Structures are given as C-alpha cells and as structure tokens.
Amino acid sequence: MPALELAEPDSLDEAFALLADDDAVRPMGGGTALMLMMKAQLFRPAKLVSLRRIASLAGFALIEGGTHIRIGAMTTFSQLEHSELIAEHLPVVTQTMKTLANVRVRNVASVGGNLAHGDPHLDLPPVWSALGASIRIEGAGVERIIAAEDLFLGYYETALAQGELITDILVPLRPGWRFFYAKVTTRAEHDWPALGLCVGVHAQGSTIENVSLVLSAAVDKPTRLTGAEDVLRGAELSDAALEAAADAALAEVHIESDGRGSAAYKRQLLRVHLARAVRHVMQGSASA
Numbered sequence: 001m002p003a004l005e006l007a008e009p010d011s012l013d014e015a016f017a018l019l020a021d022d023d024a025v026r027p028m029g030g031g032t033a034l035m036l037m038m039k040a041q042l043f044r045p046a047k048l049v050s051l052r053r054i055a056s057l058a059g060f061a062l063i064e065g066g067t068h069i070r071i072g073a074m075t076t077f078s079q080l081e082h083s084e085l086i087a088e089h090l091p092v093v094t095q096t097m098k099t100l101a102n103v104r105v106r107n108v109a110s111v112g113g114n115l116a117h118g119d120p121h122l123d124l125p126p127v128w129s130a131l132g133a134s135i136r137i138e139g140a141g142v143e144r145i146i147a148a149e150d151l152f153l154g155y156y157e158t159a160l161a162q163g164e165l166i167t168d169i170l171v172p173l174r175p176g177w178r179f180f181y182a183k184v185t186t187r188a189e190h191d192w193p194a195l196g197l198c199v200g201v202h203a204q205g206s207t208i209e210n211v212s213l214v215l216s217a218a219v220d221k222p223t224r225l226t227g228a229e230d231v232l233r234g235a236e237l238s239d240a241a242l243e244a245a246a247d248a249a250l251a252e253v254h255i256e257s258d259g260r261g262s263a264a265y266k267r268q269l270l271r272v273h274l275a276r277a278v279r280h281v282m283q284g285s286a287s288a
C-alpha cells in the first residue's frame with residue numbers, strides 16, 4: 001500500500017502552496033467523508049492537508065453590525081449544535097443538527113468539508129441555501145464569494161477548482177423570517193434522508209409575503225424550487241395554494257431514485273412534505 005503523508009499547515013498560504021495543481025493532494029476537514037471515499041478507493045491521495053491548525057478557519061461570530069453571522073470552514077457541527085448564538089439567530093441550524101448523523105461524526109465534521117463534499121443527500125446545504133448564505137472560496141491569489149446554491153453543480157460536483165478551499169460561510173440574519181428543515185427518512189430519524197426540504201417564510205397573518213424553498217436528497221444537487229415559490233409568494237395559506245405549489249415543484253425538478261426510495265415515492269413525499277412543512281412554519285413553530 002502506498003504511503004500516505006499528512007501535512008498540517010498553520011496558515012492558508014502554506015495550505016495553498018501544498019495543494020497547488022496536484023490532484024494527488026487533498027484538503028481534509030474532519031475527514032469523515034474523505035476516509036469513506038478513500039476506503040472505497042474513489043480517492044487515492046498521496047498527501048492529505050489537514051486544515052485544523054489554521055486559526056482563521058475556526059470560530060463563528062456576528063459581523064457587519066450584527067446583520068450576518070460568519071462561520072469559519074473548520075467549525076464543527078457540535079460547535080454549532082451547542083452554540084447559544086446559533087440557537088438565538090439561526091435556530092433552523094440547531095434544529096437540523098439534532099438528527100444529523102451521530103455525535104461522533106458531529107464532533108469532527110466541519111462546515112467546509114460538508115459543503116465541499118457535494119453529496120446531494122447532506123442535510124445542511126439546503127439549509128444554507130434557503131437562508132441565503134454565501135460561501136467564501138480562496139486559493140493562491142484567488143478570493144471569490146458565491147451564493148451557497150451556486151456551489152453545487154451536480155452529483156458530487158462543486159464549483160471549487162483544484163487548490164481552492166472554502167474558508168467561511170456568511171449567513172444573513174433575516175428578521176421576520178421563520179425557517180424549518182424537513183428531514184424525511186425511511187428508517188431511523190438520524191439516517192440519510194430520502195428527501196430534504198428547507199422552508200423559509202415571511203408572513204403577515206395567513207398571507208405568505210415571501211418564501212424560500214430548497215429541495216435536496218431527491219435531486220442531484222440542492223435545488224431552489226422557484227416555480228413553487230412563485231405560486232406561494234403573496235398567497236393566502238390554503239390547501240389549494242399548497243397543492244398548486246406542489247404541482248409547480250414537481251414540474252420543475254427531476255426527481256431521482258436511490259436506495260432510500262423510488263422516484264415515484266419521492267414525488268409523493270415532496271407533495272406531502274411541502275404542504276406539511278409550509279403549514280408547520282406558518283404556524284410559527286419554527287423561527288429563523
């Protein structure tokens with residue numbers, strides 16, 4: 001078996017130099033996805049570059065006068081799960097953590113590694129998209145910020161180029177909005193979802209003034225349901241409006257079959273859970 005080197009740079013510049021133009025060198029966050037991919041021989045890196053010593057990738061805080069939260073790429077899921085700041089300002093993230101994997105994974109898995117992995121079944125990416133988050137990507141001489149939904153190009157495919165790293169996520173706080181992530185599993189509640197749906201609403205009484213709907217797990221990448229959003233935006237909450245939104249959603253996406261359900265089953269899940277999740281969030285039992 002070929003030797004595997006581990007590098008642990010202290011700075012981003014050092015990491016960029018190690019990663020430059022060599023696809024046998026891979027960055028490592030918590031290593032939870034990477035190790036599985038290596039065991040399955042999907043990746044055979046010669047060197048791993050651990051990001052855990054890079055101080056600028058750690059931590060999270062309110063920024064820009066309290067209008068956004070910046071989350072460093074090496075923040076672990078457990079740190080988010082147990083944070084009062086996150087519970088107060090982004091309770092949908094706290095809610096999502098409760099059924100994401102298990103405590104051993106949450107203790108080491110990182111926000112950046114989770115995004116870069118590009119698996120459409122992951123629970124957090126649709127949440128970041130629905131919240132309107134942006135992702136900062138950096139490389140040697142490169143810095144760009146893209147919308148979370150633009151990071152995903154397809155099944156395990158992202159907009160990251162060789163040598164680029166996700167360095168942080170910028171999440172806007174959206175006063176008056178309420179969000180809820182529906183994780184629909186067919187076995188245990190901590191299992192991988194057959195369908196994931198993050199719903200955000202800004203409502204006045206029973207009028208849906210604005211809405212954000214992002215579907216995952218049943219599609220090849222987290223996907224905004226713009227047609228369904230258009231149906232619901234400005235509508236009174238009603239069975240008819242929810243039926244019309246589900247029709248629009250089903251017309252605009254290609255639902256995929258996988259080990260957790262056939263496409264026909266997932267289409268039915270989308271119809272049922274879109275209505276349930278919108279009703280749930282309209283009742284105010286979830287908040288942004």
Ligand SMILES: Cc1cc2nc3c(=O)[nH]c(=O)nc-3n(C[C@H](O)[C@H](O)[C@H](O)COP(=O)(O)OP(=O)(O)OC[C@H]3O[C@@H](n4cnc5c(N)ncnc54)[C@H](O)[C@@H]3O)c2cc1C
Pocket residue numbers: 026027028029030031032033034035036051073099100101102105108109110111112113114115116117121122123124160164165166167190191192193
């Ligand atoms: C037993 C088990 C159960 C799970 N259940 C769930 C579940 O229910 N729901 C769910 O959503 N997820 C689940 N997961 C997946 C888990 O969320 C991911 O494995 C994890 O988020 C990946 O993060 P990481 O930091 O460990 O990434 P790593 O494994 O370190 O990296 C993943 C990929 O991203 C790259 N990378 C890492 N960091 C960066 C960076 N900052 N910039 C650019 N590229 C980077 C790596 O090179 C690799 O390609 C489960 C995983 C396991 C092992």
